[in-house]
Amino acid sequence: MAKRERDLTSKRAYRGMTPEQAAEAERKHREVLSILTGLLLVQFIGMLSSTIVSNAMPVIVAEIGGTQTHFTWILTSAILANTVMTALSGKLADLYDKKKLFIASMVIFSVASLLCGLATTPEMLIAFRVLQGVGMGMQIMLSMVIMATIIPPRERGRYNGYMGATMALATVSGPLLGGLIVDTPWLGWRWCFWVTIPFMLGAIWVILRRLQIPPVRSGKVHLDIPGAALIASSSVSFLVWISMIGSGMPLTDPTTLILIAVAVVSTVLFIVVETKSPEPLIPMEILLHRNTVLAVIAVMGAGTIMFGASVFLGQYFQYGRGYSPTASGLLTLPMMLGIVIASTWIGQLITRKGIWKRYVVSGMLLLTAAAGLLCFTRQDTNVIAIGLVLFAAGWGLGAANQNLVLAVQNTVPLRQMGAATSTVTFFRNLGGAVGLQVLGASYNAATDAYMVKELGELPEVPANAAGSLDLGALPDAVEAVARSAFGNSLWAVFIAATALLLVGSIATMFMKGTSLRDTVDIEKKIHRTVEEDEAPRASARPSSWEATPILPHDEADQNKPRTH
Structure with a gap:
């Protein structure tokens, strides 16, 4: 036992604790992990359902007779439904039983995934993707709210790292799995939707057995x-x-x-x-907070690159450079590795230091710079150079994305946790949905302009083609020009993304750095403001502009912190 206590106190997470405190902290950590297993499994499946499709989309659209407009809307429809349900399910989580809502969301998602795999036309697939987005939006938001309900913000950075790594793992494995499925003749693209169903059924079993959440409120409720x-x-x-x-x-x-x-x-x-409204979907007082408004601006830019990068890079590698879906997934792997490493490592740093601003600002700046460099991508650009830039983009996204949500969660009481989390996530998803349309329109316009320049007019779709994106049905000379157009027009996608990210980066610079509170709910004292995250302590008693250290509750009660 003594050896176990020494081992615990030697760990970085428990450094400075007594053996008894370390043992108690380890016990709580294991309890959280047992619940987190189910939550992360659901998040993994929800993210996988998006990423597994993104790399398989060129094959799917070509086989069911879709156009570039269908291509964008098959993706956007799910994100749009996800966006609306993000706002609604966040409020539902504040009013109703979170566990029952969570299970209902998984059932909806499973049924929708089955229907998506049965679709025979682009219009059918778009409609079923809307239903899938409803389930996806509910389950991802509810998992975040449940996590925020049981873990204090100071400790949440540690677990946000696990969440970020899980989402990144889904982002990594999704394109690879989607590519392998569509490249395997005896499977076909329909299994891109069906493959998630057994895992979701397993997740339902885990949640039913392990998740226990005390009710936050009771009595009459009002749904907006x-x-x-x-x-x-x-x-x-x-x-x-x-x-x-x-x-x-x-x-x-x-x-x-x-x-x-x-x-x-x-x-x-x-x-x-x-x-x-007595129970508003998005409480206006949340949007009046300076950090929330600036975080919303930032996450809209991050959402654009998060949803759009893999989609249009998939078109670039497959249409523009002739790679298979599997190879295309491998070529986007550096970005996903950057997300995994950054989200895990920086999550640990935030928990240890109790501050977040420096990591969010640097992440947004790095993401903006990487998007700017991708504007110079051409059909013959070295894939190793592209991989290095994608790794940098992934690092920036991993550092900033989830921690912007954490910064907002840190400012609200537990009763508004669902609404605050859903507000930021809503705008991130809305940014992704709008971004897909804007980036898709930009890419489409650039490729059309390139082909008109080379051919004098846009080529007509042959009668034997499944759709306008079935490049293999074009005459050889026209196909070569079309592939060159996709390979040399990626600048149009990332120049728009860079502009949005630049605005988001500036917004994060004006956010107030705050120390993360140690309690799940805001009690009497609220977090201290940190005007500059690295502000030196010039004296034993901090002045108004210095960082105030996180204090134990008995010491914090004796020191009146400055609040918003």
Whole structure:
């Protein structure tokens, strides 16, 4: 026993503790890990369902007769449903039994995955992907809220590292698995959807057995249905408007004018409804907090690159350079490795130091620089150079993405944890959905312009082609020009992404660095403000601009911290 206690106190996580404190901390850690196993399994499957499709999309769209517009909407439809359900399920988590909601989300996801694999047309697949996005949005958000319910922010950095690594593992394995499935003749693309079902059934069994969550509130509850309907109306109208503009429809067309009018009116009405609702979907006081607003701006840029990079890099490697789906997945592996390493290591650093700003700002800046470098990618660019830049992009995303959510969670009480988490995640997913449309429209316009320049006009789709993205059905000379267009037009994707990320990086610089609180809920004292994360301590008593150290609760009660 004595040896075990010495071993615990020698660990970095328990350094400075007494043997008794270390033993208690280790016990709690093991309890959390037993619950976290189920949560991480569900997150893994949810992320896998997106990444496994992204690399297989060129094959899927070609086989079911889709176009570039279908290509984008098959992906966007799931993200859009995910986005709307993120906001709604975050509020549901504050009102109802989290465990029952969590299991319901997994059932919805499993049924939708079965239907997606049975789709025979692009329109059917888009519709079933909406249902899959509903389940996906609920399960990912609920897993984050459940984690925030049982773990204090100071310790959450440690577990966010596990979560980031799990999501990154899904991002790594998804494209590879998707590529292997579509490259295996006796499987086919439909198994990209069906392969997740057995794992989800296993996750349901784990959650039923292990997850126990005490109720947060009881009594009469109110669900903000009008708010959910308005936010869905606003999001859908805005994304359809972007899609039409990207397809070449004039801004003055009556349809586009009606869509943007619906989006604006729905947004205004949503704000009005939320200010009067007894249980608002997105509490306005959360959005009035400086760090939350700036985090929302930043995560929208991060969401764009998170959802868009693998999708359009898949098109670049497969259409532009002729790699197989499996090889394409391997070529995007450096980015995923960067996410895994950064999210795990930096999560540990945040837990140990109790601060987050320096890691978020540096991560966003590195991500922006990497996106800028990818603007120079051409059809003959060295793949090793591309891999190094993708690793840097993954590192930046791993450092910033999940820790922006943590920074917001640190500012709200437990009763608003679900709404605050869903607010930031909602805007991240909305950024991803909008980003896919914007980046897809940019890539489409650039490839069309390239082919018009080389051929004088856009080639017609042959009668034997499954769709406009079935490049193999084109005449050899035209196919070579089309592949060259995809290989030399990637700049259009990343120049738009760089602009969004630059705005997000500037936003993180203006966020107030805060020390992470040690309690699950905000009690009487709130976290201290750290104006500069590395501010030196010039005296024993910190001044107003210095970092105040994290104190045990009995000491914190004797020192009145500065609050927002």
